[in-house]
Amino acid sequence: MSAAPEGESRRWKALGVCLLVGFMSLLDVSIVNVALPSIEQGLAAGPAELSWVLSGYALTFGLTLIPAGVVGDMWGRRTAFLVGLASFTLASAGCGLAPTALALVLFRLVQGVASGLIGPQISGLIQEMFTGPERGRAFGWFGTTVGLATAVGPLAGGLLIHAAGPAEGWRWVFFVNVPIGVLAFLLALRLIPGRAGCGSTRGGLGRRIDGVGVLLLGTGLLAVLLPLIQEQQWPGAAKWWLIPLGLALLTAFARWELRTARSGGVPLVDPELFRSGTYVRGALLGLLYFAGFSTVFFIFTLYLQSGLGYSALTAGLAVTPFAVGSAVSAAVGGRLVTGRGRALIVFGLLLVIGGTALAAFAVHLVPGPDAGWATAGPLLLAGLGSGLVIAPNQVLALAEVPLARAGTAGGVLQTAQRLGTAVGVACVGAAFFAHLASTRSWAGAFQVGTLVAVAFEVAALAVALADLRRRRAAGAA
Structure with a gap:
């Protein structure tokens, strides 16, 4: 399957298009956080509407992932990818042009559905186009994309709002997707293999959705x-x-x-998927890990902007070390996972736990305006660890999954990640706001919230260690 007729160069170019689109759709999970004050000013949006600008996207994104994976497996991943990309681009334009807060919320819901349609196709296409060590490298780049999109969102939003001004800057957070989406659509038409996934499951094109x-x-x-x-x-x-x-x-x-x-x-979801202990443990690890690492940025940007008065741009710059670390290590992790297996993920989790805990300690030592500088080193360390977790876990979790179910399996994994993020935000946010309400200490609230995030990361480490022991007992590590 890896010997695609388009040639090796074309496969990697097709991957580049997939990652560009994946980055764009995942970026919209975090980029809007720093744009909320601008949206509030520009559209006179209330707290409920601002909440749904964020949560509506996350909700429809998460609900769409598994059915979208099935659609890609049945009717072709290329077709599903193109439909999702076109819908996302149009919805982004609608968001940017929204005349009212309600219209913005509605377009965000559509944007979330489109993003959910795209996500499983990317992992399915990687499974389709690559095998062996090449697949590990491809998922390594995908891990880089996930880590960058998560961490760079606040910086990208801050730059756009700084350039366009607070009143209308939020619109460019969405408009920027339009030219990228159009370019990616044209490239995808040319580069992504037309056969991908089409009719590859039981029932093929005639299969009906459950x-x-x-x-x-x-x-x-x-x-x-x-x-x-x-x-x-x-x-x-x-x-x-x-x-x-x-x-x-x-x-x-x-x-x-x-x-x-x-x-x-x-x-809809073949029960045979869950007969693989490696797949189940990979999904559980992803859920717990995203509950920990992704929520640190949620409370960190709140602490910097609301507690210390950082601008959107400065707050985004403060989390850049994590993005840099993740970008560097994710590509390396994809290359090493074939030989190192789950031990690589264990090492990465130890780095993430250490970096997250050190970030909380840095804020304890430097709770004032210099906190962004004080946390740079710990966030870099956590980013280096994160790059060794996300992509390698995806490679190992999908290793035993039949190609015909690659889209569905990828959708389940990403749903677990979205569910983990929601659980983490609820738990970490509850601890953060409860401490803030009782002490009025933003630094203390960040430290308490970070400890809850570390607890989720430690739980993910426990799952990784359990899987490592099972693999070694079976001679597979």
């Missing part, structure tokens, strides 16, 4: 994610009743999928 499965999975994830995403906006404890309801719906979904598979039907 409607009951989509309904159960969608409502279950919605019930779990909504109270987590809206934790700060929905007061009271009643919202937490949605989580057991969501878990019950997800249990019903799992039983339905088993029943569908046993009766000879085609389930």
Whole structure:
């Protein structure tokens, strides 16, 4: 499969297009954070509307991932990728032109759906176009993309708002996607192989999507994610009743999928995926890791901007060391994972835990305006570790997955990451705001929130160590 007729050079160019689009869609998860004051000023948006500008995108993104993976596996990953890219580009233009806050929220919901459609196709295309060590290198670049998009978002948003001004700068946070999207679409038409994924699963092009499965999975994830995403906006404890309801719906979904598979039907998510312990542990590790590392930026930018008065641009510059470290190590991690396996991820997690803890200690030592400088070294260390976690974990988790299920499997992995981010923001944010309310200390709130994030990272390390022990016992490490 790796000996594609387009040639080796074309495959790597196609990967470049995929990563450009992946970067653009993932960037929109974090870039809007620093644009909220500009949106508030430009559209007279209230707290609820600002919340949905952020959470609406994350919600529809997370809900779309698994069905999108199935669509790519059934009807062709190239087709699904192009539809998602066109939709994302048009929705970005709609966001930039939005005349009201409500219109902006609606376009963000569409943007999230389009981004969710794109995500699984990228991992599926990598599985399709590369094998062996080359696949590890390709996923290494994908890991670089994820790490950069997560960390560079605040800096990119800050630069755009600084250049265009606070009143209208937020519009360029969305407009910048339009020329990139158009260029990427034209390149994708030329470079991405047309056969990718098309008709490769049972039923091929004639296969129907499991409607009951989509309904159960969608409502279950919605019930779990909504109270987590809206934790700060929905007061009271009643919202937490949605989580057991969501878990019950997800249990019903799992039983339905088993029943569908046993009766000879085609389930939305093939239960065979979860017979691989490596895949299950990889998904769990991703959930726990994203609950820890991604939420550090959430509270760090709050601390810098609201607590220390940093501008959007300066706050973005403060997290750049993490992005640099992640970019450097992710490509290296993709090359090394084939030989080093899960031990590489364990080492990366140790670096992340150490860097995150040192960042909290740095703020304890330097709680004032120089905190951004004090945390630069620890964030660089954490970034170096992160690059050795995300891409290698993806490579190992998907190693035993059949190519025909690559899109679906990638969608499940990314859904676990989005769910982890939502859980982390809820837990870390609750600790952060509770400490802030009782002490009025922004530095102390950051340290408390960071400790919760470290707890998630340690849990991810425990999963990695368990998988490493199993692999060594089986002679696979």
